[in-house]
Amino acid sequence: MSNPYFPLPENESERLAALASYNILDTAPEDDFEELTLLASQICQTPVALISLLDDKRQWFKSIVGSDISETPKEYAFCAHTIVETTEIMVVNDARHDDRFSENPLVTGDPNVIFYAGVPLITGDGHALGSLCVIDVQPKQLTEDQVKSLKILGRQVLAQMELRKKLQLLEKANEQLLETNTFIKKFATTAAHDIKNPLSSILLTSQALQMRLKNTGDEKSCNLVALTLNSSKRLLTLVDEMMAYSTRPALLLSDQQCLDLNKLLKNVVSLLDIPHNFTVNLPRVEHTLTCSSVALEQIFINLLANAVRYNDKPKGIINILFREDDGQYCFKVSDNGMGIAANNLQKIFEKDVTLNATDRFNKKGTGLGLYTVKLLVDKLQGTIHAESKPGDGTTFVFSIKKNVAVNAGDINAAAYQQ
Structure with a gap:
């Protein structure tokens, strides 16, 4: 049974795997996320706003406005409740009078969280990775328009995460493609060299044999040698052409x-x-x-x-x-x-x-x-x-x-x- 002050989603292992797939934890600040966090703070008129992601032990902030804290223990995280209790928005007007948070060190001490509103960041597969939330040090209520705007911003945060993930996958695919192309070019060069050497030998041998047969009157043998010569020359040309196309498609x-x-x-x-x-x-x-x-x-x-x-x-x-x-x-x-x-x-x-x-x-x-x-x-x-x-x-x-x-x-x- 999970700690009531540290709720866990039923699909916690799958959720953690989904979070890991975004490769975003402990990354540097990024303007796209910073701007959305600032916009959330301004729209909701709160001194603090943040994008919170929860791994197995902590609440880590991808972006934060109004504080210099980078992470907190997971058992103190308001967002741990948000990702379990709602798919829309969780609002705590006064945490001092909420049984879930009244004894929370983040409420009783610095930074004195009183008001909290958080929108869960839920993937298309139903995994809640964290939340976009706003915080105040005094009781507060959001207007209907502010709630609506915060939800929209939450969707934009997730969209930026998805875009970031796709760009990373694309970069990785490009790296693999570059590595593959480099290997293919090296392989093609080596293979062409290995093919051309015996072909050149066949060509030279055939030319020497043709010279000897000219004075014998053996017309059939001369024709066979001529056929070998023509095929060898054509194959050499074909190898050269294929090499050119392999390097410049x-x-x-x-x-x-x-x-x-x-x-x-x-x-x-x-x-x-x-x-x-x-x-x-x-x-x-x-x-x-x-x-x-x-x-x-x-x-x-x-x-x-x-x-x-x-x-x-x-x-x-x-x-x-x-x-x-x-x-x-x-x-x-x-x-x-x-x-x-x-x-x-x-x-x-x-x-x-x-x-x-x-x-x-x-x-x-x-x-x-x-x-x-x-x-x-x-x-x-x-x-x-x-x-x-x-x-x-x-x-x-x-x-x-x-x-x-x-x-x-x-x-x-x-x-x-x-």
Whole structure:
């Protein structure tokens, strides 16, 4: 049973946890709280006003006008009663004649509290953290307007506390984001270095092998070496481009290039080494686009890789369609693979979501491919969604913003073309 002179809320442990989450105890004075406290004193015409917060042992003042006291023991706190007994306002016109406070040292001695009015600071979860109160050394009564104003000021104190908490959380999130970005940049630099070294070796070895094969007349071997050389050069370029974008993401919008869509798609297909039992149908009409080539390549690399991996048919088919309207380039990538259940069509774009599916190579995904695609499409100011039926394949429909007008040639803007 609690001490009648030291009442405790029923949810005291939860209340203390809520108070701690604001990280406000023992902090320096702040103008926003000082001004509200001063306003409470002036409106209620009292020499003392304060913002009181109660932890497990004390009553601590975030702001106080008319006194230099920073805290008092909790068992003496009028506010300890306020947070238990009311959700509106507690008014004590003369504490000397109130059984709860007549023997309180704050009443019988300095600072001689006689009049008290306090508004509890209650969070949206129902936790009373403390109060905004006004104090006088003589009996007093508040007018109806003063009571109303004190309640309004109490809500403003809590609003400032909520804002302060959100700003702290935002600062912490920004710090974590900065730390993460720094790590990613360092990791990307190291990874790029680790990738470029063996690629450079492959390139040099292939060039030396090509020189030796030139005089042998082995045309097939020469073609294979040429293919290796081209792939190595393309991969080196791709690594350099990815490094540039990892350090300056804004380049995705500012670094626009005029490109041939089919040429880009053929490069992607060559990088992926599509199995022989797959047919990839590119748009039949040539299309010239102006956009970020590296971003578009990354999108198609992920989508085509998934179309291959999650295909259980003897003959895989991938169709790529394109159309454009006044403001967007629009794409469809369809396959005849395993398909995706309707309730998972939104989840697949979330980070680390794999649906526990095993691909044709008996491996599980990392849950980063489609998440990365979604990030890139968003950055390019577009949209993406999936349409699918289990067993019948999947279609990814995405668009990116068209920033520069291009010569559409024979493109029919009203329909996708193949």
